[in-house]
Amino acid sequence: MTKSIETMWKEGFVNEAHLTAPKINDLYNRKSQNIVDKLQNMFALNIKALILGCLIMLVMMSLIGAPFLGLYICCLLLPLIIIAKKELKKSFNLSKEQSSYDYIMNFNSWLKSSIKAYSRYYKFFYPMFFIGMAIQGIVSKAGENLIALLVEAVPTGIMILGQPYYLIVVLAIITLIVAKYAEALYRLDLNIVYGRQFKKLDELITDMEELRK
Amino acid sequence: MGSDFYQLSILPFASIIIKICRAYTNSQEDFEDYYQEVCLQIWRSKDNFNQQCEWSTWIYRISLNVCLTYLKRRKSGDKQIVSDALPEEVIDDSKAFVSDEINQLYSAIKHLSETDRAIILLYLEEKSYDEIAEMIGSNSNNIGVRINRIKGKLNKFINQKD
Numbered sequence: 001m002t003k004s005i006e007t008m009w010k011e012g013f014v015n016e017a018h019l020t021a022p023k024i025n026d027l028y029n030r031k032s033q034n035i036v037d038k039l040q041n042m043f044a045l046n047i048k049a050l051i052l053g054c055l056i057m058l059v060m061m062s063l064i065g066a067p068f069l070g071l072y073i074c075c076l077l078l079p080l081i082i083i084a085k086k087e088l089k090k091s092f093n094l095s096k097e098q099s100s101y102d103y104i105m106n107f108n109s110w111l112k113s114s115i116k117a118y119s120r121y122y123k124f125f126y127p128m129f130f131i132g133m134a135i136q137g138i139v140s141k142a143g144e145n146l147i148a149l150l151v152e153a154v155p156t157g158i159m160i161l162g163q164p165y166y167l168i169v170v171l172a173i174i175t176l177i178v179a180k181y182a183e184a185l186y187r188l189d190l191n192i193v194y195g196r197q198f199k200k201l202d203e204l205i206t207d208m209e210e211l212r213k
Numbered sequence: 214m215g216s217d218f219y220q221l222s223i224l225p226f227a228s229i230i231i232k233i234c235r236a237y238t239n240s241q242e243d244f245e246d247y248y249q250e251v252c253l254q255i256w257r258s259k260d261n262f263n264q265q266c267e268w269s270t271w272i273y274r275i276s277l278n279v280c281l282t283y284l285k286r287r288k289s290g291d292k293q294i295v296s297d298a299l300p301e302e303v304i305d306d307s308k309a310f311v312s313d314e315i316n317q318l319y320s321a322i323k324h325l326s327e328t329d330r331a332i333i334l335l336y337l338e339e340k341s342y343d344e345i346a347e348m349i350g351s352n353s354n355n356i357g358v359r360i361n362r363i364k365g366k367l368n369k370f371i372n373q374k375d
Binding site: 003005006008009011012013015019020021022024025030032033034035036038095096097098099100101102103104107197203204207208211212213 | 219224227228230231232244245246248249250252253254258261262271274275277278279281282283284310311312314315317318326327328329331337347348349350351352355356359364367368371
């Protein structure tokens, strides 16, 4: 190589014909491919899906004779809607005009606080959802029949809330396990979808922090 | 986006966007995707432009931040991946520019980390160390040191190819 990279750049672009802008197609309706926008779109879609989910649950559960379970699931989903709305609002404060470091750091803080807010709630949501389903199972006709069969097979005189003690113990243990792994479950799900992006973000931050030292 | 805004405020600066987007993409399809995304984000951010810097600086800043956080579309299906330094990937737009030297330089730049790509592009566009530091979010001393290191890497890569 004889030329410096500066000369290569300068001379190379003097008569460069390929600096013509590509054709723009329907830009206004384009779905953004940026991580921030993508997550904003996801949160917005999530809110709509949750509202729709609440309504579907309410109608469906009422139709199958479990209106209280429908109402209960709605009540569980409501805080998720509130969290999603709050997080979406926060994300709009991120501007792309800052320095790259500030932009990446702000984005990362927002992402972490969002994940934290969601995982805090999922720790409560998953076990409560399980409890709701379990109670509905116990009070349903099919559940009553199953429990009767169970008591016949494993008789006991110790009853808690009208149910054999071991059933309550098993349900309590499962609830605890679900509660313990709720956050891990949520993070696993998140990692499957966004693992690569998170890794890229971490690498970028490490590189930029090294540059600031 | 109003076509007036595109014609008057983006198109005259298209070369900036093209130079940056080319450094973060490996195919014409990806390049066009990135280009459009940058235009979209410039348009969305236009109301925040406070004239404390030049419009061209604003375009550099948004283009870099968009390229750093862009999601590439996989060819099959609709899943998205992030753009990485891809030394092992075949770079299929090695003839993106007419000039062989520029193509060679871009090929070397694409082997750098994403932050280094941003720094060297700004340096080659004759931005001062202070301006680069301000845009990247570092200080000019560190930028100077890093630029020397990057130039070393680029020269090494280009010499290997020669």
